[in-house]
Every structure is written in structure tokens, then in C-alpha cells.
Amino acid sequence: MSDAATIPDADTIPDAARKLEWAPRGAWAELPADGHLGTPGAAGTTITARNGLGIASLIAAEGSDDALVQALKTRFGLDLPSTPLAVRSATHALVWAGPGQWLLVADDRSGFADDLQALSGLAAIAEQSDGRAALTLSGPKIRDALAKGCMIDLHPSVFPIGAAALTSIAHIGVHLWRVADGPDGAVFEIMVARSMAGSFWSWLSASVAEFGCTLAATGRG
Amino acid sequence: MRITCPHCGARDVQEFTYLGDASPSRPDGLEATEAAMFDYVYQRENPAGRHRELWYHGAGCHAWLTVTRDTRTHAIEAVEPTKRPKAGTAA
């Protein structure tokens, strides 16, 4: 993928393809417009679509992840977690994804190729930026809404800030972690397989409706 | 039923896939005999009581786990990763 940025000579592109824009279509392209969902009144939950993330699986070679640890520390200032945790910098997160596996998440996809290049050879890297549909979930009732499908305990004493989990909700695999609290309390980031984003939304929208929900940032897909 | 994944913590059994008896080990290599392989593939102790068995945390960390469980009561005595991490691994 190192030649990804190479721009071909314009003269060599056939006419038919020249017109093409290659406009990306994100995982949440089908989400409804920003606004209020469910029971009217103050929204108990907030859903914010996260588009344009850079995401990659990192799998360490067994017994030889020192260089990887060092590189992540140097480039992102992040310590590779050895237990189910998500660590965050201003721009990046490292999320535990199984023994010896992590997700590297960049808030902005531009520059992610360079990030991965910098880690090349230190881990088995597989880009997943397009393969995950990500949301930020918050609001005073968000735990009650998540409890309608999430089979793990999200109580603050059990799932503190920084906790991460791979689990499933409504027959759909999810990667869920908790980031710093917002004005309405706990804030969760969640990712599901892109192909199941629609079905996940069907469950999520039904589950938050009781509490009312503010849906935001869907337009930036 | 809940299985305490050594990596992920206590999880509902729904997150796991069952394979079966963990005690037989595969007769590897070109020297292995058909009889030994037959034993590995087909024959089972199937005890009423303590049973070491393989489960896959497919909806979680994808680890294969060796669970020691009583087949009469479903009580779980131990859960271990089948693959032991080597020293120096972050996980």
C-alpha cells in the first residue's frame, strides 16, 4: 500500500473513467438525518456517528512486541494495554482486541497510511478503516438503553473509564469501550461490522427511543 | 451459564462456541496412524462429572479456552487459555 498516494498521469486515464469522482460512501450512509428520535422532550441519550476514522488491527508476533510497544509510545504516546482497555491520546486510541491484538484508531483517516507505515514490520497490520461502523453513545440513560442488548456489566464500578470489551449485542459482534465522561456522564464508543450497521441501528434506535435520543453528525459520512 | 474468559472476564455462554473434550491430542505428522487418528476424532470418555473441554470465545477475544466443568451440575472449576502466552508478550 506504499504507493497508495501515487497520482497517475492524467493522460493515461481513459475518458470513461476520467469523469469519475470515487466519492466514498461510509458505513452510516443510511442513517436518518440529525435530530431527535423517540419520546419527545429532553433526550436521555445521544448518538454521534463517527465517520472517517482510521482503524487497523495490530497483531504482535508472539514474545517479541517490545519494538511495537516502543513505536506506539514514541509515535502516539500510548501504552499498549495488555488487558481489555482502551487508551487514548488527543488523536489516537489503542484498544485491546484479544490476546496480542489491538485496534489502532485514528480520529482522522488522513495520515493513517503514514501511521501504519511507521509500524510496518512491528506487527501484523490489517487495515479495517472501512470495515467498522463506529458511534459515540452518551446521555444520562445510555446505560439503560445499552442494557437492552449488551450482555456485560457497564456499571462504573465494573466498567470504568478506559475499559474495553468485545462482546455481542442483538446477535451482532461489537467492540465497546468507555472514554472520559462528558457533561451527561458516561461516554461509550462502539464499533460494529460494517455489513451489520443497518441491523445494529434497528436495535439501537428501538432501544433508545423510550428515553428520547439526539442523533448527531450523521451527515459527515 | 457464564464462563469467565481469562482474557475478557465473565461472559454469557452465548458468546462461546463449544467443541468438546479437550483431552485427546491430535496425532500429528506423516507417521501418525489411522487408528490413533480414529481415536482422536471419534472416541470420547463422556464422563458424568468433571470434564475438560474446549470452548471458543467467538463473540469475544477469539481465544480457544480449556474449561473444566462438571457435566452433572454445570459448575465450572477452571478456565484457561488453551494457548499459553510466551513470556514477554503484552497479552
Place this chain on the structure above:
Amino acid sequence: MSTKQPFRTADGGLIDRTQPQSFRFDGTRYEGFAGDTLASALLANGVRLVGRSFKYHRPRGILSAGPEEPNALVELRAGARREPNTRATVTELYHGLEARSQNRWPSLAFDVLSINSLLGPALTAGFYYKTFMWPASFWEKLYEPLIRRAAGLGRAAGHEDPDHYEKAFAFCDVLVIGGGPAGLAAALAAGRTGARVILCDEDFRLGGKLLAEKREIDARASSEWIADTLAELAGMPDVRIMARSTVYGVYDHGIYGVIERVNDHLPIPPAHQPRQRSWRINAKRAVLAAGAIERPIVFAGNDTPGVMLAGAVRAYVNRHGVLPGREAVIFTSGDDGWATARDLAAAGARIAAIVDPRPQIDAGLTALASRIGARVLTGGVVSAASGGRALRQVTIRDASGREQTIACDLLAVSNGWNPTLHLTSHQNTRPVWDEAIHAFVPGQMPAGLSVAGSAAGRFSLAQALEDGARLGSQAAADCGFAPTVDAQPPKTDPEGVALAPVWRVKDGKGRSFRGKAFVDFQNDVTDKDVELAAREGFKPVEHLKRYTTLGMATDQGKTSNIAGLAIMAEQTGKTIPETGTTIFRPPYTPVAIGALAGHHRGQDFRPIRLTPTHQWSKDQGAVFVEAGLWLRAQYYPRPGENDWLVTVNREVLAVRNGVGLCDVSTLGKIDIQGADAAGFLERVYINGWKALPVGKARYGLMLREDGFVMDDGTTSRLAETHFVMTTTTANAAKVMQHLEFCHQVLWPDLDVRMVSVSEQWAQAAIAGPKAREVLRGVVDAQHDISNEAFPYLAAREITVGGGIPARLFRISFSGELAYELAVPADHGDAMMRALMAAGEPHGITPYGTEALGVMRIEKGHVAGNELNGQTTARDLGLGKMMSSKKDFIGRLMAGRDALVETGRPSFVGFKPVDPNQRLRAGAHFIGVGKPAVMEHDEGYMTSVAYSPNLKHWMGLGLLRNGASRIGERIRAVDPVRNGDIEVEICNPVFVDPEGARLHV
């Protein structure tokens, strides 16, 4: 109000008299109050007859005031919301409630099938096992339809349930089951330690049995203690109180199933809310404080409407402000029934008599009787009740056997209580008999569960409060929460608990037939049925239940099991515990199927997986088809194409003659890296991988360890230590799991690192002679994709569209010059549009899974119908791929005698001898001229398609010795579709058998 509700007391009760609620029962309009149940409201209106029994269609009234109710079952609501068999005793009254009696025709009062009651003597337990055998055909044609029509109770709604349900998951340290005195005390004790507590109660109001009683705690009305306790609990952030929530089952490792009836107390759930919520509560510890259920006595006519449990009578009087009768007789074998006399009298009923079989009665009780003006008959029994549709009189037999009748409209029966221990036996542990209280009490408990108060057989209020506080505190302590310094348990007013139960009252010496005496009301099991079971040897309790149906009705024997056991014990001369114990299966009370399904119905039954190009396919007018969880484009009809085959033929010809475009994103894609990646593939595939050059793809076949084929696909080497494997759509997850097994369990020392990248890539097949020209329009110019530079089976990382990373594979399912192009999923939509634009001059045609299937059959490629788990590599003509130089999964078992014997069905092609005839998959092969029977079955057709290139149908199949029979004829016999045609056995590759087109 009083004329509207003639049996409503003037005041009192936990009802809100300012909130009248209008409702209908069997079409008649009545009124009740907020806080009523349907049962209490019916009683307030003087409605006694509410249902008909199962077998004899006997008139039935309201027996109880709780979930144990066997008689008062109604159809609640109407239309698609109709809920049959709904217990009126736990149905919260709401304005507009509509209910109907059931199991009667034409009306509740005049029910034709009550004639069964006259046939009663013949319709004993198990009578059907002994008859209806002659003539043989009559059972199904005549007898059984009659029985079926008569059986059953309510009618199911004939329509889709319009309401929604959800699941929910909760976690706590201590789950308290039951919100009566023991449960409230337990929750309070646990909550005060700071533990996370959930308190569930099935009722809509917390307080449990206290609600039905006039009791004092610490010299105050118990209602004040309840209010204080609830207030304190409400102030604890980690305590959750769930009313209208029934804990119905105990499952392994501290998991409790709970149904929360979120909106059953409203006509229709509010918008965005479910009707019910199905909880899975994970509790480290639980305290069962579910109270107790009162026991009836078996005597003639004990099912007459107006015969009620004495505790229930108190509940209606004290909680609901209803007089279940004005002229009452009390039949009690213990002190507890006397409290009913007291409360009834206080509410204005006349107590005609108190019948207590005990010879000696506490002086305090007799004083009570004289205070309320009730006759007392000690040493006597009620031997019969009569009145048909409403109780008119009871017959009382004194100690000397003399009988007299007393007119009354209410008989309150008290015979002690059974602990509500159902949940303790959900893990197949048995209750044990406690002779001191004449009841079964919990035996071995499920792990983490303790039991408090009446549920433990400790029936007094003082014991309930003491148990609750102790066990709540203990449960919290077990979870690591230090007990708080506790005040003394609150003091309670005195109560009598003496008891000498009477299980049944036999007919008198004269044996005058007074009518049936019921053990199980709902299933119409009488004492005579139990005697018959004993006579015929059905003595073990499970035989008794199954033979007589005792305890099998919707109430699951809550009021009947113990009497049944007692009568069996009497027949066999054994004690009750020697006779057996009752074991209760979940659920504790019946649970709506919809609730347990939650969100997962209709389109949400299982997730739908959509490919990144889905919208593009929709825009192209695709018809979609389910492929596992995926929706895939099946074909793309154009205006005027009215038959799918027309469309598919067009798509196939377009590919073979020009170029087509197909979404293949659903294939599983596994990224495999590591120093031992090639060696790992060697072990999981039957063929070799070490020699595969970088930049090349290869077809691979993997077996299960038992030697049968598991999956196939192409795997490409992107770098020395980097492969990307493709799997079939159907097996993607299974293969991933298998590879993880091979790595983690079998060969942990290999350096191989795998992750699914199925979701990351949108992948399209561009197939047909013009494929390369189309591809040139999207592949960035610096990548040479000429035949020389990018030959058949080349596989490389490239860029498209001006720098978008992509992977290009020159592989072909169709047999044409073909590529699969993969781009990151966000670009999948654009990729399809770009390819369409680039292909426009060449007439590029989108094609779906049908055309894909036709072309793979034309090429003789195996797919799902052949990879059915019953075929070997050899069967499929792929035996030569099996390397003999290495070990691989399935190698040894594939060598077993039966898997290598000649004569196994093997993979060949078929074409109809008459080219106009259609082939059918699933047809079996029978030799020409042989009878179509199993002995001559030589295999079957796995896949068929119409080939627009060959202009006839073609088939693939597995035929005994198939490969050596090319050119022979055989019959494809398809009896289920009346098919029987001759086919010619042929090479399975119908088009371009040399494969020349792949390499152009």
C-alpha cells in the same frame, strides 16, 4: 357507587376510589377502581361465575388472589391483542379493560359441553388409553378431532402480535425475589451495606402478604413500615426496585430470568415502549422471599363458585375493599382461617359458622367467634358445597358423623400454606418434607440462592422480618460488603400458626353421591382419579401426574400437588415424603413467547448483512436473495423481462460475449501473516502452498479432520509472509474458527497471525472477454495489467481511481477472462459506478448470483450444493490435489475404507437426452429400465441450470462410478415433482473445457 359495585366495602382497602375504571366482562360493562385486579373488580360487582373447567366444563369462580389461580382464567383484550388463559387474579384493572370467559359455548351460564359432567363417571383418568382403539381408523378420523375440539382453554389471537418486546440484561450483587416483609427486609439490609441490589416483585404494589393483612410492625400499621422501607430503598443509588416483575426461572451460575410487565396495566403500550421486557439478571447472590401459597381442601363440590381460599378472602377484604360474600362459612384446619372470620366480620359480612376439624381450639379464637357472633363447630368438617353456578349452601359433618346444611354464599377454606419454593427446584433439586409445618420446604438450593420467611416455611411475620434482615445482610457480606450495625428486627403483633391439615373429606358412611371432589381444579382431576391411578400402579408421583394430568395445567399444580400426594399416600399406606416430592419446572408462572424473543422478530429475527455495494445494486434494480445472513443481488431485471430466467440468460450471455460485473464482497477474507503462514496453510489445505510465488493466487481445498470436504477458495500470497485467504460466503465464520483452532490448539508454536478482513473490502468480479479493457479504465496507469504482466492467477496490491489502494486478483469463477477487484469498503459503491462507466462502451452488464451460478455450473465448479459435508475431495474429482508429502487436516480419516472405495458417487455432468427437457436438482439417478426404488439409487443431481450458451439444461451430480461412465445414459428420477427423464452422463465442464478463455 355502592349500587354499581354492590360488594364493595364502604371504605378501606388499597384502592383509589377517586379513580373509577370501567371494564367489560363477557360484554357487560362494570366499574372498579384503580388498585383493583380484574378478580377483585368482578367480585365487587357480584360476578361469581367466571369460567368453565377443562374437562367437565364445570362452572368455576375465583379461588385465590394470586398467581396460583386455577379457575378464573379469561381471554383478556381483543383482536390481535387477545391473551388467552389470563389469570384474573393478577390482572391489574385498567380503564377500558375487556375480558371474556373461555371454554364455554354458547355462553358461560349455559355451556353445552357441561354434559361431560354427566359422562364424568366414564371420563376417568387415562380413559382414552383404554379405548378409541376400534376400529383403528376411527381414532384419527373421529375420536381425536372431537377430543381436540373439546380440549384447550382459551383461543389464541389469530393475528401477529402488534406490540413490541425487548430484552434487557442486569447485574447485581444481591437479587431479592419478592417484595413482601421478608423481601423488603432483605433488600434493606443488603442495600444498607452499599451492595448493588435488585428487588423484584410480581405484584404491581410492593408489600406482599402484608397488603392482605391488618398487621402491625413496631406498633404501627404495617403499611407505614412498607412506605418507610420503600422510601429508604429509593434513596439508595445502587438499589433498583422492579414491580410487575416476575422472576420465572433460575439458571446456571446465578442467572435469573425475569419478565417485567412494563405496560400490561394499560390498554396499549405508549409509543416507544414495549409491552413486556425480558430480563436476564446476573446476581452474585439471591434471596428468595416469594411467600407461600394457601392450600385448598378436597371435598365434594369444592369447586363451586364461592368456595375460596381464606387468605384470598382476606386479600379481597383488606386490600381491595371487597366482600367476596355476605354470608360466610369458614372451614379452617388451623388458626390462620380464624383471621379471615375476623376481617370479614369487621368488613360487614355475617359469619354463619366456623368449622375447624381440630377438637381443641385456642380460647382466644373461641372468644373471637363469640365476639363476631359466629357458630363454632370444632371437630367437624365441610363435607360438601353446592349451588351450581354460585354457592348456596354447605354441608357440615360433625365429629359423630351427623350432617347439617348451612346456607351461605361464601366458604373460606384454610388448610395451611405451601412455601413458594418453585425457584429452588429449578435446578432439579428436590424439596424436603417438614412435618412440623406439614409442608415441603426447600431442600438443596441452587448455588448462591438463600430463602427467607414464608418461602422457607417460616410463616410468621416476625420470622419473615428476621430472615430477611439476616439473609439480605449475609448475601451482601458474601459479595464483600460489610454488614451494617443493625437495629433489632422490628416487633410484630402476635399471630397464631397452629395447624392440623385435612387433605380431603371423604364421602360420608351413607356414600350418598354428592358430586366430585377436586384435587386439581383446572385439569378436573378428582380424588377418585388419584385412587384409580393408585389401583392401576401409577404410584410414583411422576406417573401419578402424567396419568391423571394432575398439576399439568396452567397453574402447574400450585394448589393441587400436595393434596394429590396426600391422597396417593393414603392409598398406598405411606407418608407423604415416602410417596414423593413435587418438583417444579420453570417458568414459575407462564411467560409470553414474544417477551422471550424480544426485539428479534420479523426482519430483526437475525441481523441482515449488506455489502458495501448494496445501494448501487438497488439503484440497478436488483432482486435480492438471502445468502446466510447476507442479502445478495440475485439478478438485475430490466423493463420488459417478466421471467427471471430471461434476465439470467441475458446476464450470462453478456458475460460470455462481452463483460459483466458482479458483487462478490460476501466471500470470507482472512488476512494471514507470520513467518509460518505458508507452513500453516500447508497443514490446513490439502494442497501445497510453500512454493506459491508472491503475487500469485491458488485454489485451495480444506477438509474436516474426518476427511470430508469443509471449504474451498482461493488464497493469494501478497508477500513472503502475508497471505489473504478467501472462503465461501457460507463458511466464513466457521473457517475462521477452524483456523484459530488449528493455530491455538493444535500448533501454538507456529508464528501465524490471523484476522478477518471480510468487512474491510468491497470486491467485484469483472468477467468476460472485455474485462481487461474495462479494468484499464479504473486501474491507475502505472499498474500494467496486460496478459503478460498480469497473467492468470496473478494477485497484487495496486491502486485505482487515482491512488485508492486496491487488490487485484486474476481469478475466474465464470471461466472467462476475469478479475476480482477489491477496494476499501467505503469505495465499493464508487468502484461499481466507475466500472460501469468504464465498461459502458463495452456494454458492461451487472449480474447476480443466479448468473454466477449458471456459469459456475457451465464450468463444473463445485459450490455449496456439492460441498455439503458428505463429499470427499475424491468424490468431487479433486483427489489429486491431496499432497502425499505432508500432513494436513483430514488426511488420515480421508483414507478410511469407505472413503476411498471405488463405486462411491463421484462428480460428473449431465445433460438431458431430449434437449427440451428441464433438469431438477435433487433428482436421483436410476438405471434405464430399472425400477425406481432405493436398491437402484445410484446418486443424485446436486445442481442444475439452464445454459443459454448450450441452449439446454445442464446438471452436476454425484453418481456411482460417475467418472468412468461418461457418455452413458441414466434416468434422473424426481418423484416429488413427477419427473423421470433420461440424461447423458458427461464431463462436468460444459463450456471451454480446455480453459483457453481464462488465459487470453
Place this chain on the structure above:
Amino acid sequence: MRYSIFSLAAQTLAGHRGWKPAWRDAAPKAEYDVLIIGGGGHGLATAHYLASRHGITNVAVIEKGYIGSGNVGRNTTIIRSNYLLPGNTPFYEHSLKLWEGLEQDINYNAMVSQRGVLNLYHSDAQRDAYARRGNAMRLAGVDADLLDREQVRAMVPFLNYETGRFPIQGGLLQKRGGSVRHDAVAWGYARAADQRGVDIVQNCEVTGLTIANGRITGVETSRGPIRAKKVALAVAGNSSRLAAMAGMRLPIETHVLQAFVSEGLKPVIDNVVTYGAGHFYISQSDKGGLVFGGDIDGYNSYAQRGNLPVIEDVMESAMGLWPGLGRIRMLRHWGGVMDMSMDGSPIIDHTPVDGLYLNAGWCYGGFKATPASGFCFAHLIARDEPHPVATAFRLDRFATGRVIDEKGAGAQPNLH
């Protein structure tokens, strides 16, 4: 006493005081020609056919609890012979024929009810597989009809044809399939065997097998030793435990299967219907309860009870297939333990121990097999050769590769 409308009428007039025990509660004798371990449906049927077809009556059936306490008393009562593979089809068809004549054979009405078993299909591939199966049945002389969607709709109009996740496309119908009153099967066979002299010994648990020089000579029980010339194991669910007493390991795992019944309803569904897009099947009993079930829990278990994930899966499938079930209540659920074999098919065979016979591996299909299982097992025990319709159920088929794998799921019991 022979059961008939006449005996019932006579007893009605006599206040039912003349009925005798349906079978004697026998105490074990010191020795039998054949000792059958397991008083379930298969063991009792074996005794009946040994006595009635082979004249061998010095037989005991010993049962650790009460008869019919195993799977014959806890199944979903379905009978059918809609099998695919030649090793299975003739056997199950033989069973269905025996069901059809059962009442007359044993003078007991087990309420055999051929209401039809309908397997739904939801895709072209599934249709092809059902066509293959239906054709195999027809070639074996078994009735089978392949229905399209409209034919299915005409039979069972209330299913979800419009909004289902996996649309119903049609079904494979076996009209002769149906249901039977399960407990009555055990009681009827017990009564019939008893009347021919078979001892039915309850509360008698086997604690050991007595084997000398490779030959079985008797058993140790909680009620003392019993000698026997031949010993037959019919203890599905516990086969491995008994086989272990003879030093054998079996290609079997013990798993739990749950079953469910709803509250009683007026008739709503006449047939047995199985959902092809989930693990679910449903019928309605004569008493009105909907009887339904789904997949096994999937892990080794002797606990006779299951857990919520499978319960919820069954309910989801129920709603997926039949959305009108939402407000119908599940009354009771329970679990039974069963022998899950390595290919999903049973074993009726000799064992390496002379005189010890094995009837095992019935997976969740043992109930429908009860008559033929008993019939063929009796044949094997009496004549020391397999009955012609049960020749494929050999113990050594796993070693030779002659597996009978209907589903193609391979050597993993919980996938069958």
C-alpha cells in the same frame, strides 16, 4: 384385562374398582435369559418384541427410577420417517409402520396421530436438498410431497409469509408423520410385555457389569446381583456411563435438549411444522398445549436442564415463523439428556463383550424410533444378527468411514 370400550363401560358401572395394575411391580429374580437395562421406551419395546415376536419371555427390564422417566417421557412426541440416507430411511419407515399398528399390537391407545410433518424451506439450495430427501424417501417407499409456497400457505396460513427475515418458499411434507402420546408408549409396552411374563423392575440401579473371559454373565444392582445370559443396554443419554462399566469408550457425547409447552389453547395448528431458517419445530397436543423445541444446548451435560440462550433462540424462531405466538405463554420447559453420536445416527449392535448388546446414540430422534429400535434390538438379541433394516447402525462404522451423516456435519456431536 383387555382394554376396550366394553371394559371401560363395565368398570364405569362398577365405580372403576376392578381395574388392575397396568403392569406388575416385579422384584428381580436371580437369573434371566435376557436382561434389558433401561426402562425407557426402547428397553420396554425391546422386551415386548422379544416376548411377542421371538417367544423369549424370561426377560427383565430393570430401571433405576420409574419406567418412562427418561426421554420417552420428556420429548416433543413427533414421529416421522423423512430421512435421506439409505442407512436410515428403511429403519424409520419400519418404525412408522409399527406405530401405525401399535394400538392393536399392544392393546393400548397411545394416540398415534398422523397429522403430517411439514419441513419448511427458505432458499433454492434448501429446496434442492429437500427434493433430494423427498425423492430418497419415495424411492424407499415412504410418502413425501414437495410443496410450494402457496401449498404451504393453504395448509398453515398463519405463518409469516410477508415480513419474515427468511421468507418461506415451500416445504417437504410427510403426511404420515405426526405425533404420539409419549408417556403412553412406555406404559403400553410395559403392560404388553408384562402380560407375556416380562418382569419390569423399577428402582433398580445397575452398579456394575459382571464380565468374565470376555463374556457378560450378569449385572450388579442396587437390589443385588442378577445373572443373565444376555444383557442389553438401552440407556440412551447414559450409554457412555454403562459402556464404561464394560471398559468401553463410545463415539458419543451426552447433551441436553430442551422442550417447551404452552398453555392449553383451542386448536390452532394441525400439523407438525419445522422452521427451516432457525432451530424450531411445533405442534399442538390433544390437550391443547403447543409443544415445541429447538436446538440442543450444545455442551456435554447430564443435568437434564438447559439454559436461557437456547430458550431465547427457540422463542425468537417461534416469533420468526409465527408472529401470532407473541401473547401465547410458555407454560413449562424442561431438558432431557441424550446420546449425541458422532454422525447423528444410532447404534444397534453387538459389543466387543460377548452377550452384551448396545442400543445407543439416538441423538434427539429416539422417540420416533422406539418401535423399530425395540423390534430390531430384539431381533439382534434373539438371533445374533442385525435386522435387515438396521444393518447400517454398526459400532465400527466410524472406523471404516461408513458413517450415516444426514446433515453432513462431521464428527462433532453438537452439530447433528
